[in-house]
Amino acid sequence: MDKLERNGLDAPMIFRAALVDGMGASVCIRHLKAGETLYVEGESADYCYEIVSGVMKEYNTLEDGKRQVAEFYKAGDMFGFSESDDQLHTAEAITGCTVRCYPREAFMKTVAASPALSASFLETLMTRLHRARERMVMIGRMSAMQRVATFLLRLADNTDGEDDAHLAQFHLAMSRQDIADHLGLTIETVCRTLTELKKRQIIVMESARVFTIADLASLEAVAMGARSRLH
Amino acid sequence: MDKLERNGLDAPMIFRAALVDGMGASVCIRHLKAGETLYVEGESADYCYEIVSGVMKEYNTLEDGKRQVAEFYKAGDMFGFSESDDQLHTAEAITGCTVRCYPREAFMKTVAASPALSASFLETLMTRLHRARERMVMIGRMSAMQRVATFLLRLADNTDGEDDAHLAQFHLAMSRQDIADHLGLTIETVCRTLTELKKRQIIVMESARVFTIADLASLEAVAMGARSRLH
DNA sequence: CGCCGCCTTGACTCCCTTCAATGCGAGTGG
DNA sequence: CCACTCGCATTGAAGGGAGTCAAGGCGGCG
Incomplete structure (x- = not known):
């Protein structure tokens, strides 16, 4: 694809x-x-x-x-x-x-x-x-955590030019509200989910709109459903 | 359309x-x-x-x-x-x-x-x-009740041949599980939602797979978000 | 500095899921 | 004909994940 x-x-x-x-x-x-x-x-x-x-x-x-x-x-x-x-x-x-x-x-x-x-x-x-x-x-079948993880992975795929996508820094053009509206979530849930991924050291956030995928394998595992809950 | x-x-x-x-x-x-x-x-x-x-x-x-x-x-x-x-x-x-x-x-x-x-x-x-x-x-933005109501309305639109669609009897080819999987819900929620619509006399169910829209206006109102909760 | 928009975090609520039991109609075989 | 089964549908009770409401935090800009 x-x-x-x-x-x-x-x-x-x-x-x-x-x-x-x-x-x-x-x-x-x-x-x-x-x-x-x-x-x-x-x-x-x-x-x-x-x-x-x-x-x-x-x-x-x-x-x-x-x-x-x-x-x-x-x-x-x-x-x-x-x-x-x-x-x-x-x-x-x-x-x-x-x-x-x-x-x-x-x-x-x-x-x-x-x-x-x-x-x-x-x-x-x-x-x-x-x-x-x-x-x-x-939207219909995944938890909030899975949706956000999948979204980030998709973003990594689409960011062309980087060789090692999993180490590349991403800049989010869209706001949290845009992401929420894209994933069928609320802005608060998107925030909490990102915070949790940060806590687990799966991503690193340089600022609200700039982040790095620190652990691609874990992010993929989360997207597939592993430990896909907030608490 | x-x-x-x-x-x-x-x-x-x-x-x-x-x-x-x-x-x-x-x-x-x-x-x-x-x-x-x-x-x-x-x-x-x-x-x-x-x-x-x-x-x-x-x-x-x-x-x-x-x-x-x-x-x-x-x-x-x-x-x-x-x-x-x-x-x-x-x-x-x-x-x-x-x-x-x-x-x-x-x-x-x-x-x-x-x-x-x-x-x-x-x-x-x-x-x-x-x-x-x-x-x-x-799936992303509607309640279970809205989804089911919308689904029924869409079904009514697509059932060709009937003149007064809102009075016509429908036969559901698909099972409750199919509907649930289509709407991003569980089979139980679909059941409960249909039961509630029946209680409110918005639809009449001759049997599990055969029903009639008794109150088209109300069904449309529910699809738009009016009283769209189960209890 | 102070305002403003965006983001983050917390506490509580609630809708939907999960788990479990029962109902019900159709088909089958004794 | 009835007992039995099997798949589908329904209903109940309980719990959880995401929503809602509310209060800051943070950074940019006039």
Whole structure:
């Protein structure tokens, strides 16, 4: 699966070249400040997007104000497709972001017209679907500790460039609230869980947003269910 | 969204015609008894499937035996696509089933070669993705009562043919365990929740698998969060 | 310095799980 | 026909894990 994520849209060199080729001047660039929304649930879905730099989150809000963060996106990720004519989620910049915007109609036509693009796009969607289902398992069937451990491991996998991922330092772009909303937990539970992992010396926290995985094996064991409780 | 589900693969007349056209004799039919598996997580993914009759479930199993049912499929639904060469889920017949099998390679080629098929297939995948995310919200952010109510409403929507859905009788193909594994709950909680809905006269249960929605408005209110607790 | 947003920690509550027993309908064989 | 069994569904009691409410702590910035 890791390999697959490096194909498709998530390693978008070839894909983007073909797209820009097919769509030319209609592609434009937008800059967003942290906290700014790119689109809001319900509004007309006129563009598909690709992140050039920065980190964004895509989420839904319930009537009672609870949020569920569907996915975090980083440089190279494409998103904003919808089978509906309206956006079904809200996309918001976590850090300052630069985003490439593809007019949706043209984007879809360009993709449909090219078998190679189609195949690539299909693969991306299937990967997203698979990830969404993994998250369903995580939220539906794992303890808070397992969820947080899995989240950290996933983060380590996705942080490219480091050779020894388990010794690398990570910087969390997202807040505790974002993590909580992503994992189906409360902010307090996320905090307590991180504190417990710190106590067990499985992670080291240089600051609230910077940490290191000190004991990868233990973190994996916790993610699988070993000693996965807070007290 | 209802309308969209009636296009794409979920109303597969045109789609299937084009597919069979392109793939001809390589399509075959399988019959499954209740409880039989069509494919198992990890095995080679050689086919995509379309249900002719019956109900199936697609699920994942965790190390500790917990299951998460990703989706239920009924006549007309297509499934079994995977971006990997292996199956990522297990598919099992709930009732006796008849299934049409499309060789995966040929299926993907046929789809990629036709812009119309591509567009239709993309739409299906996006719909699935959207549903998966809705379920994430449900599992991550709703009470047991809300989840069950939402599940029943969704079931009512999908039961086609009835004019007055809120007065129609439903037959549940799946067991309480299946429902629990779908909603991220235990079988006991599902039972208690149904009992409570029965007590409140929101639903009527003719038998364990047959019931009627007696008070659609209240069920919707419960799904939205009103009086969504067991005691 | 003091405000403000984010993070952390504590105490208590409660919804859901866990464990355990019972009910119930269908199929089977004596 | 009835006794028996087996899987599924239901109900009860008890406990725990995460939520809720509330009070600081910490760092950045005007």
